[in-house]
Amino acid sequence: MTTPVFPLHSAEAQQLIGRTFSMSRTVGEFDVLSFAGVTGDLAANHTDHDYMLGHGFEGRIAHGVLLLGYTSSLSTRVADQIDGAVVSLGYDRVRFTSPVVMGTTITSHYTVREIDTHKRRIISEAVVKIAATGTTALVATHIMKAV
Template sequence: MSELPPLDVRLPADGVSVRRTVTEADVLAFAELSGDRNRVHTDAAYMAGTRFGGRLVHGAFLLALVSTASTRLIEETGGFAVAYGHDRVRYLAPTFLDDTVTVHYRPAQVDAASGKVTSEVEVHNQHGDLVTVGTHTVWFLPENPDERTSP
């Protein structure tokens, strides 16, 4: 196994942001794709009578938007990277259908020797409420298959 060259990419200091209004079609398609058809996401009549008053967006859907943000960051660097993992993800407030969420994805820790970049993640709704937080790490690698290594 070869040693990785030190990380040599320019990271946007302010990170990147992704904004999306989550529609009913998004939630239903995600329920089908993921197999998570829990009624908190799919049953409007049931959820109308709960403390939430309406259906909730899947937390994993919000994490998919985090992946969108990480892809944009990787594209801005021109580098080659793969997801290494999410940590300390917390859903602090509910996200509802038709909410507009903004994912803020900001590099916070760079390990140039390993090529790993950990970003702070915050997701806010259209009211400015912080609904999700966590960290996400991507691993920048050489594109040459002869230089592959394991974590």
């Protein structure tokens, strides 16, 4: 099934405002160690279980930017509904509010907050929560542009 696409200024596109897209996944060792290898961020808090236990954590934690990256598939679901190319202009107010230990299931939520037809921008809120507790682990504002 193909997702219908709409011009940014259309009533159909405007109906995206307030809509939330969500997905869950378990943050696995492969995810964290692959991300560490790709980025070069091999800090002990991501790679050394015993180190983290000795510092009051339940184990190694995921990179905050990896959690942000998980929301990318949700922004794509929004962009895929807009006619033409939509690109990310970046993120504002990114906050990592709680650590996520490897093996934790998270739920990412992506809510369209505003569509500015003059600037051709889509402003959305990205939130990542720990599924078992509902604790917020990440919040950010994402800005995309229809080009």
